[in-house]
Amino acid sequence: MRKISLDKINQLFAEISSKSSLYIPVDTAAGAKFEKYDGTKTMSDALNTVRSAKDFFFPQTENMVDFKVEGKNIEIVEPVNEYEDFVVFGVRACDVKSFEILDRVFLADPVDNFYKNRREHGIIVSMACTKPAETCFCGTFGIDAASPAGDIVCHKTDDTLYLDAKTEKGAQLLDSLNALTEETDSSAVDAQKAKTAEIMKKLPLAGLDASAFGADKTMEFFNAPEWKELSEACLGCGTCTFVCPTCQCYDIKDFSTGHEVKRFRCWDSCMYSDFTRMAHGNIRNSQLERFRQRFMHKLVYYPTNNEGIFGCVGCGRCLAKCPINMNIVKVMKKLGGNK
Amino acid sequence: MMNDPHIPVIGVVTDIRIDTPDVKTFRVVTPDGKKAFDHMPGQCAMLSIPGVGEAMFSITSSPTNTEFMEFSIKKCGCLTQWLHAMEVGQQITIRGPYGNAFPVDTEFAGKDMLFIAGGIGLAPLRSVINYCRHYRDRYGKIDIVYGSRSMEDLVDYKEIIDEWVKDDGIDVHLTIDREQPEWTGHVGFVPNYVKELGFDTNKTAILCGPPIMIKFTLAGLQELGFDKTQVYTTMELRMKCGVGKCGRCNIGPKYVCKDGPVFRCDQVDELPDEY
Ligand SMILES: Cc1cc2nc3c(=O)[nH]c(=O)nc-3n(C[C@H](O)[C@H](O)[C@H](O)COP(=O)(O)OP(=O)(O)OC[C@H]3O[C@@H](n4cnc5c(N)ncnc54)[C@H](O)[C@@H]3O)c2cc1C
Numbered sequence: 001m002r003k004i005s006l007d008k009i010n011q012l013f014a015e016i017s018s019k020s021s022l023y024i025p026v027d028t029a030a031g032a033k034f035e036k037y038d039g040t041k042t043m044s045d046a047l048n049t050v051r052s053a054k055d056f057f058f059p060q061t062e063n064m065v066d067f068k069v070e071g072k073n074i075e076i077v078e079p080v081n082e083y084e085d086f087v088v089f090g091v092r093a094c095d096v097k098s099f100e101i102l103d104r105v106f107l108a109d110p111v112d113n114f115y116k117n118r119r120e121h122g123i124i125v126s127m128a129c130t131k132p133a134e135t136c137f138c139g140t141f142g143i144d145a146a147s148p149a150g151d152i153v154c155h156k157t158d159d160t161l162y163l164d165a166k167t168e169k170g171a172q173l174l175d176s177l178n179a180l181t182e183e184t185d186s187s188a189v190d191a192q193k194a195k196t197a198e199i200m201k202k203l204p205l206a207g208l209d210a211s212a213f214g215a216d217k218t219m220e221f222f223n224a225p226e227w228k229e230l231s232e233a234c235l236g237c238g239t240c241t242f243v244c245p246t247c248q249c250y251d252i253k254d255f256s257t258g259h260e261v262k263r264f265r266c267w268d269s270c271m272y273s274d275f276t277r278m279a280h281g282n283i284r285n286s287q288l289e290r291f292r293q294r295f296m297h298k299l300v301y302y303p304t305n306n307e308g309i310f311g312c313v314g315c316g317r318c319l320a321k322c323p324i325n326m327n328i329v330k331v332m333k334k335l336g337g338n339k
Numbered sequence: 340m341m342n343d344p345h346i347p348v349i350g351v352v353t354d355i356r357i358d359t360p361d362v363k364t365f366r367v368v369t370p371d372g373k374k375a376f377d378h379m380p381g382q383c384a385m386l387s388i389p390g391v392g393e394a395m396f397s398i399t400s401s402p403t404n405t406e407f408m409e410f411s412i413k414k415c416g417c418l419t420q421w422l423h424a425m426e427v428g429q430q431i432t433i434r435g436p437y438g439n440a441f442p443v444d445t446e447f448a449g450k451d452m453l454f455i456a457g458g459i460g461l462a463p464l465r466s467v468i469n470y471c472r473h474y475r476d477r478y479g480k481i482d483i484v485y486g487s488r489s490m491e492d493l494v495d496y497k498e499i500i501d502e503w504v505k506d507d508g509i510d511v512h513l514t515i516d517r518e519q520p521e522w523t524g525h526v527g528f529v530p531n532y533v534k535e536l537g538f539d540t541n542k543t544a545i546l547c548g549p550p551i552m553i554k555f556t557l558a559g560l561q562e563l564g565f566d567k568t569q570v571y572t573t574m575e576l577r578m579k580c581g582v583g584k585c586g587r588c589n590i591g592p593k594y595v596c597k598d599g600p601v602f603r604c605d606q607v608d609e610l611p612d613e614y
């Protein structure tokens with residue numbers, strides 16, 4: 001484990017950003033967001049960035065291929081995507097876990113190469129949480145906010161930043177920073193972890209239990225009468241899906257620039273009424289059905305296809321952002337018999 | 340070259356056959372005259388006209404056809420309208436193959452086969468039927484029940500009359516919904532016709548067509564004593580990626596583009612009623 005005094009954190013950022021793009025969370029009027037480090041920015045201590053870190057690997061819009069159309073002929077022009085190495089600094093435990101959940105979709109056969117390329121070029125430097133919020137329930141899904149995964153894991157105390165490499169990629173980056181950091185033992189970090197664990201236990205959602213849900217429980221919950229009440233006020237605005245780090249639905253669309261056609265993908269939402277509309281009708285005509293899809297996917301379908309792993313990481317974004325104050329916690333409590 | 344599953348290749352339309360007032364069959368090869376890729380019966384491909392849209396279609400030709408692929412396409416919206424307006428020589432884009440396939444070499448091997456289709460539902464079945472005809476000695480007796488609204492709406496009518504009915508060991512039972520002066524065959528809906536024909540249950544049945552037809556025909560087959568494990572069907576949901584990633588085509592935990600479109604009817608029972 002290495003450490004560096006917080007006074008020197010800008011030197012650390014400068015060093016990293018001299019070799020590859022560096023993104024850090026910064027506070028803005030619209031909340032925290034990841035921005036490219038340019039020597040002037042200071043790192044935010046916010047827990048959640050408003051938009052999750054999924055943008056780095058699964059951007060909101062992404063050009064996939066271009067076409068030149070001339071008369072009856074079509075030419076396929078693959079976009080030259082210059083994927084550059086980048087470092088994302090300060091990713092929280094829940095968002096780091098969300099990458100694993102996205103990996104299981106995008107890296108499954110056949111591999112999505114757009115995602116894979118970004119993933120291979122990215123280094124994740126995670127940041128342990130010390131002051132989890134009331135909306136946090138990562139613990140429900142077995143995530144330890146005080147010990148995130150990542151290529152390098154950081155712990156921040158009042159005056160010091162501790163850095164611990166967890167992967168080959170992370171070790172390489174950390175080694176390259178040796179001139180700025182010094183070796184240390186883990187005692188300060190261990191003490192911090194123990195303190196955070198105590199705070200976690202007292203969080204309002206600490207007792208939230210997901211074990212009622214999981215693999216192969218489709219029929220147990222699909223026809224539950226509770227969906228009606230739960231979904232009644234849902235506006236179908238899709239906010240919960242866009243802020244969610246694990247929501248991965250996308251649309252593929254064409255855009256004509258006049259001399260060529262750009263085919264791109266963009267985030268889409270199962271909460272939208274035309275998501276499944278087809279020539280002979282729509283399989284999800286009501287908001288109840290669309291609402292049910294989102295939560296069944298996180299709590300039952302995804303685990304069914306992924307060895308029981310849930311499709312939610314408990315980041316709490318949907319709790320904070322839903323305009324009608326509906327969210328996955330309410331769904332779990334109502335359907336799963338949680339108090 | 341990225342080799343991503345979302346990136347298509349070019350296809351050239353080399354032949355267009357008018358099947359019915361709203362169905363045309365298109366023959367597609369690559370610009371150097373080859374088949375774009377291999378497939379198995381039941382699998383599909385994404386066809387697109389850049390700037391218009393992309394959609395999933397069953398590959399209606401049999402894999403035993405090594406020269407080209409065919410798609411029977413019903414005009415019903417933006418892209419399909421455009422495809423219907425194409426002339427020979429038009430380039431389109433194509434990617435695939437997608438989905439599972441009918442278990443033609445495993446569960447179907449050695450069985451008597453009963454194919455039941457309604458309307459454009461013949462498109463996925465034609466691939467299996469011609470596969471079975473090609474490897475005739477691998478299958479038992481073949482019965483085909485096919486119905487449409489009218490005589491004019493029977494897809495592949497010429498191939499049925501010129502080839503299928505002439506084969507040994509194949510019985511073709513055609514029906515149309517309402518009487519027509521030139522029609523001497525059976526009149527009536529597919530589900531009732533299947534019951535009238537009263538097949539023995541020592542068969543594997545494959546059912547493709549509009550959801551309502553599938554529902555009633557399946558009930559009819561069960562009345563005849565068929566078990567759901569003997570009946571296969573295909574599902575059709577809105578699709579975008581075709582590779583189980585865009586999240587659009589699921590029925591419960593199953594993605595129709597990847598885990599389907601072919602399902603055995605007892606497997607369908609395990610899925611929530613959302614299709
Ligand atoms: C696995 C699979 C296999 C298939 N095989 C075949 C096949 O072999 N042959 C075949 O002909 N078809 C097949 N289809 C169906 C085919 O994919 C559709 O017919 C095709 O997508 C229609 O595309 P389109 O652009 O022409 O229609 P669209 O323009 O997308 O719309 C079709 C209709 O849907 C409605 N609609 C769609 N979007 C909207 C909207 N935003 N607002 C209001 N209404 C809307 C409209 O009523 C419209 O007429 C298959 C589908 C699947 C999933």
Ligand code: SF4
Binds near residue numbers: 246312318328
């Ligand atoms: S469902 Fe809500 S709490 Fe769970 S990962 Fe998505 S936004 Fe976060």
Ligand code: SF4
Binds near residue numbers: 237271325326
């Ligand atoms: S649950 Fe809330 S955020 Fe999600 S679509 Fe409904 S109203 Fe919008």
Ligand code: FES
Binds near residue numbers: 583
């Ligand atoms: S079409 Fe994208 S998941 Fe099936």
